[in-house]
Structure formats: C-alpha cells, structure tokens
Amino acid sequence: MYIIEPIAFLIYVGALTFYAWKIDGTWRYKVLSGYYFLATVLLTWAAFIFYSSSTTRIYNILYLITSLGLSFYFFSLLRDRWKKNIAIISGLATLLYFITNTEEIYFDSIGHVIASTGIVVLIFLYLHQIMNNVTEEPLSLNFDFWYVCIQLMYHLGSFAIFLSYNHFTYRYFSAGNDIKEVGQMLTYLWGVHNVLLFLGSLITWSGLLWIVYRRRSTLL
Amino acid sequence: MDSISQEIYIIVIGCAFFLLVAIGIIFLVLIYQKRQLRYILEKRQLQNQYTEELLKTRLETQEQTLNMVSKEIHDNIGQLLNSSKILIGVAQRRLNTTEETLQTANETLGHAIQELRTLSKSLSKDWLEQFDLIQNLDTEVARINAADGIRLSVTHPSTLTMPKERQLVLFRIVQESFQNALKHSEARNIHIVIEQREGQLHAIITDDGKGFDPDPSRLGFGITNIKMRTALMGGTVQWNPAQPGTEVLIQIPING
Numbered sequence: 001m002y003i004i005e006p007i008a009f010l011i012y013v014g015a016l017t018f019y020a021w022k023i024d025g026t027w028r029y030k031v032l033s034g035y036y037f038l039a040t041v042l043l044t045w046a047a048f049i050f051y052s053s054s055t056t057r058i059y060n061i062l063y064l065i066t067s068l069g070l071s072f073y074f075f076s077l078l079r080d081r082w083k084k085n086i087a088i089i090s091g092l093a094t095l096l097y098f099i100t101n102t103e104e105i106y107f108d109s110i111g112h113v114i115a116s117t118g119i120v121v122l123i124f125l126y127l128h129q130i131m132n133n134v135t136e137e138p139l140s141l142n143f144d145f146w147y148v149c150i151q152l153m154y155h156l157g158s159f160a161i162f163l164s165y166n167h168f169t170y171r172y173f174s175a176g177n178d179i180k181e182v183g184q185m186l187t188y189l190w191g192v193h194n195v196l197l198f199l200g201s202l203i204t205w206s207g208l209l210w211i212v213y214r215r216r217s218t219l220l
Numbered sequence: 221m222d223s224i225s226q227e228i229y230i231i232v233i234g235c236a237f238f239l240l241v242a243i244g245i246i247f248l249v250l251i252y253q254k255r256q257l258r259y260i261l262e263k264r265q266l267q268n269q270y271t272e273e274l275l276k277t278r279l280e281t282q283e284q285t286l287n288m289v290s291k292e293i294h295d296n297i298g299q300l301l302n303s304s305k306i307l308i309g310v311a312q313r314r315l316n317t318t319e320e321t322l323q324t325a326n327e328t329l330g331h332a333i334q335e336l337r338t339l340s341k342s343l344s345k346d347w348l349e350q351f352d353l354i355q356n357l358d359t360e361v362a363r364i365n366a367a368d369g370i371r372l373s374v375t376h377p378s379t380l381t382m383p384k385e386r387q388l389v390l391f392r393i394v395q396e397s398f399q400n401a402l403k404h405s406e407a408r409n410i411h412i413v414i415e416q417r418e419g420q421l422h423a424i425i426t427d428d429g430k431g432f433d434p435d436p437s438r439l440g441f442g443i444t445n446i447k448m449r450t451a452l453m454g455g456t457v458q459w460n461p462a463q464p465g466t467e468v469l470i471q472i473p474i475n476g
Contacts, residue, residue, distance in 0.1 A: 127249050134256040139249075149246045156242040160234035164227075171224055185228050192235055 004194040006043040011201035012036040015208050019143055023212070028076035035069030060098065060108050067094035067115035070151070074122040077144055083125045090118030106173065109166035116155045116162055123152045141214055146207030150200040157196045161189060275452045279389070282445075290343035293336050301336065305329045338363050342395075353380055353387040357412065360395065370402060376414035382421055382474045386453060390423065390472060393449050393457075397425045397468045400442050405429025407465060416474065420455075423470040432459045432466040446470075 013036040020029035042062055046055040071091030075084050094115045101111065126148050130139070139145045168189065172182045308326045312319070342360060354376050364372045380387060394412060401407045407429030415422045446468075450457040455472030 127245070131249060131252055131256075134253055134260060136257065136260075139253055149242075152245065153239055153242040157235050157239035159238050160231045164231050168224070168228070182224055185225055189228050189231060192232055196235075196239070 003047050004198050006040050006047055008194070008198040008201040009036050009040040009043055011198075012204060013040055015201070015204045019208055023143070023215075026076070028073050031076075032069060032073050035065055038065055056104065056106060056108070060111055063108070063112045063115040064094055064098045067091055067118055070119050070122070074119075074126065078122070078125055078129060080129070083122075083129070086125060087122055090122055093118060105166060106169035107165045109163055112162035112165075113159070116159055119151060119155050120159075123148050123155070140207075141211050143208065143211055146211075147204060150203050150207075154196050154200045158193045161193045165189070272452065275448050279449065279452065286343045287346075290340045293340040293343070298333060298336055298340065301329060301333045305333065335363070335366075352384070353382070353391050353414070354378070356391050357394065357414070361412075364398075364402070369408070371409045372398065372412070373410070374412040374414070376412075377416060380414075380416065380421070380474075386472070386474075389449050389453055390421065390470075393446050393470055394423050394425065396442050396446050396449075397423075397470070398427075400446075401425065401427040401429055401466070405431070405465060419474055421472050421474050423468075423472075425468040425470075426462055427465040428462075429465045431461060431464070 013033060016029055016033035016036060020026070020033055039062055042058050042065075046058040049055060068091050071087045071094075074090075075087035078084055078087060094111070097111055097114050101108065126144070130142075130145065165186075168182075168186055172186055305326060308322060308329065312322055312326070315322075338359070342356070342363070357374050357376065361372045361374050364370055382390070394414075398410050398412065401410050405427050407427035410425065410427045413422070413424040413426075415424075446457055450470060450472065453472045455470060457471075458469045460467045460469060
C-alpha cells in the first residue's frame with residue numbers, strides 16, 4: 001500500500017516535467033517538478049524502511065517541502081501583491097513550525113494541517129483571481145486550473161485524515177492485545193489518503209493530455 | 221477496537237464530505253466562469269451590432285448625399301451648362317462667323333458637360349447597381365486617364381462572384397483610395413489590381429507618389445471612410461510603404 005505514494009509522486013514528476021519541457025518552461029513548473037522528484041525520493045525511502053524503522057521524520061520533511069514548493073508555485077501564479085504575501089506567510093509559517101517543533105511524535109498532525117490549510121487558502125485566492133479575471137480561453141485548457149483543482153480535492157479530502165492521524169497513532173501504540181486490528185484500520189485510513197493522491201496524479205495527466213490534444217486540434 | 225473503528229469511519233465520512241465540498245467549489249467556479257464568459261460575449265456582440273448599425277447609417281447617409289450631388293450635377297449644373305452651350309451656338313450662328321475662341325469655348329463646354337455626366341453617373345447609386353465593379357472601375361480609369369498628367373491602370377479578372385451590394389462598397393473604397401493618391405501623394409502612376417483568392421477579394425492600389433504618413437492625428441476623412449467601409453464588410457486594410465510611394469492592400473470576404 002505504501003508504494004502507491006512514491007508512484008503517485010513519480011506520475012506528478014512526469015506530468016510536470018512534460019509540461020515544463022513541452023508547453024510552458026516557466027520556473028514555477030520546474031520548481032514544482034523538482035519538489036515532486038524530491039518527494040518521490042523521500043517516499044521511496046520511507047516505503048523501504050517502513051517495516052524496520054520510524055518514518056515520522058520523512059513525513060515531517062514531506063509536509064515542509066510540500067508547503068514550500070506549493071507556496072513558491074502560488075507566489076508565482078498569484079498576481080496581487082497581498083496574495084503573494086500570503087503565499088510567503090504560508091511557506092514561512094510551516095517552516096517556523098518545523099524548526100521550532102523538535103518533539104518526536106508518531107505523526108505530526110499539526111504540521112500537516114498547517115501546511116494543508118496554507119495551501120487551501122492559496123487555492124481559494126487563486127480561484128478568486130480567475131473568477132475576477134474571466135478570459136475567453138476555456139478553463140479546461142488551463143493547466144494551472146486543473147492542477148489547483150486536484151490539489152484542492154487532495155488537501156481538502158485528506159484534511160480530516162491529517163487532523164486525526166496523530167490521535168489514531170497514539171491510540172494504536174497504546175492499544176493492548178488488539179494491536180493488529182487497529183494497525184489494519186490505520187492502514188485503511190492512510191489508504192484513503194493514498195487513493196486521493198494517486199487519483200490526483202492520474203487526473204493531472206488526463207488534464208495535461210486533454211490540453212495537448214485540444215491545442216493540436218486547434219492548430220490543425 | 222469498536223470505538224476506534226467507529227472513529228475511523230467518521231473520519232472517512234468526513235473525508236468524503238470535504239471531497240464533495242471541493243468538487244462543489246470547482247463546479248461553482250466553472251459555472252460562474254461560463255456565465256461570466258457568456259455575459260462578456262453577449263456584451264461584445266451587442267457592441268459590435270451597435271458599431272455595425274452606426275457604420276451602416278453613416279454609409280447610407282453618405283450614399284444618399286452622393287446620390288443627391290449626382291442628381292444636382294445632372295439636373296441643375298448639367299442643364300445650366302447645356303443651356304450655355306446652346307446659347308453659344310446661337311451666338312455663333314448670329315455672328316455668322318466661326319470665331320476660333322468661341323469654337324474652342326463651345327468644344328470645351330461640350331467636353332465639360334460630358335465629364336460632368338460621367339461623374340454624375342459614377343456618384344449615382346442607381347447607375348452603379350446596374351453594373352459590376354469591373355465595368356465601373358474601367359469607366360473610372362478611363363475618366364481619370366482622359367485628364368493629362370496621371371496614368372491609371374487596372375488589372376482584374378473578367379468576372380467577380382461578389383454580391384452587387386458588396387461590389388458597390390468595395391468600389392467606393394477603391395475609388396477613395398486612388399482619389400487619395402491623386403490628391404495627396406503627387407503620384408504620376410497608379411496601378412490597381414483586383415484578385416479573387418480563397419473566398420477573399422484583394423484590391424491592391426499602388427502609386428509612385430511621395431508616400432503615406434501613418435500618423436493617426438493627420439489622417440483625413442478619406443482614410444476614416446476607407447477603414448469604416450472595410451470594417452463594415454468584415455475586411456482589413458493596410459497601408460504599406462512601396463519603393464517609391466504607397467501600397468494599399470484591401471482584403472474583403474467575397475460573401476459577407
């Protein structure tokens with residue numbers, strides 16, 4: 001089950017590299033591609049060591065780079081100065097929490113929630129931006145719109161999992177003789193998160209292929 | 221175990237709820253964008269309709285004015301000149317001598333009457349509607365070439381498939397273009413090319429004059445007229461520098 005995460009991130013790497021290479025070479029896609037590559041490496045490592053040692057630190061680094069990577073992406077995507085400032089604040093808040101929080105816990109729900117909340121706020125700012133600047137180009141041909149919608153579904157859909165996962169891991173380790181069943185329940189819960197992540201990566205590719213197909217048909 | 225599984229089910233339901241909220245938000249944005257786009261397009265369409273109506277009205281007014289001028293030339297000035305020619309003839313007969321100056325004056329007057337008739341015809345919409353663009357252009361070229369100093373030539377296909385009404389507007393555009401060259405560019409030679417290419421009619425007017433000043437503040441009524449008429453026909457007009465002089469390239473869809 002844990003192998004789905006690096007695969008999903010690898011699919012994202014492919015999609016964003018393809019987009020940055022073939023369609024739009026703007027820095028934000030290159031940075032985003034780099035972020036997904038780093039996340040793929042981290043999660044592959046986590047998948048290998050999962051049964052032998054703790055992966056908490058890796059997941060903590062993951063929420064940090066997710067927040068920093070996406071904050072940079074939105075900083076570049078948003079046009080208004082105040083919106084750009086919120087993107088900076090979002091990244092800095094996660095970084096500050098990451099640095100100051102040295103306590104070793106099973107799953108850092110607060111860190112994940114801070115990162116996800118910041119990203120969801122930035123997504124709403126982007127949606128506000130496109131609603132205020134309606135263009136004749138259909139949104140279905142806008143890669144940023146596809147990507148942002150997928151991120152909204154992933155971060156909002158996983159929000160309850162991020163928020164509660166620390167609580168459940170404590171329950172898991174404090175559980176007595178039914179530890180196996182609790183562990184299985186937790187795996188199912190994280191599995192829901194993984195499904196959202198994997199579907200997101202597939203939809204990103206679908207959107208990308210749709211954009212390429214439509215652009216080629218228009219050119220022909 | 222039971223309580224933890226219940227809690228996990230609640231969380232999964234929470235996830236599904238938030239996911240639905242996210243999907244709902246995306247659909248709302250898409251619907252909003254679609255409605256806004258429809259509103260913008262409708263607004264633009266109304267603006268275009270208004271501009272088109274305005275242009276049509278202005279052109280109709282111009283056509284009416286030209287028609288009126290044509291009638292005035294034919295019915296009033298033409299008649300006055302005819303009377304003058306008859307009176308000169310009577311005077312010649314009374315004098316019983318054919319004074320050379322009087323003879324020349326009579327001939328010049330006859331020539332002027334003929335010129336005025338041709339001019340009156342070229343301004344009259346009724347007359348223009350009876351002929352096609354090619355015939356009108358040939359007549360116009362012959363009229364201009366009759367005067368000394370300017371050499372006007374035209375190359376065109378034998379027939380045009382363009383509707384009569386559009387041919388008339390195009391004729392006015394071409395007429396205005398070479399009149400501009402005659403009046404302002406000090407050209408000695410003007411060449412007009414009419415071509416039909418892939419559903420478009422191209423009219424290229426080239427002169428060997430002093431060139432065209434593209435400064436918008438110095439553009440006259442003639443240029444505005446050309447732009448207006450071309451826009452009304454859904455076409456484009458370009459003024460390109462030529463060596464020497466200017467090339468006016470007009471592209472108009474054959475069927476509007």
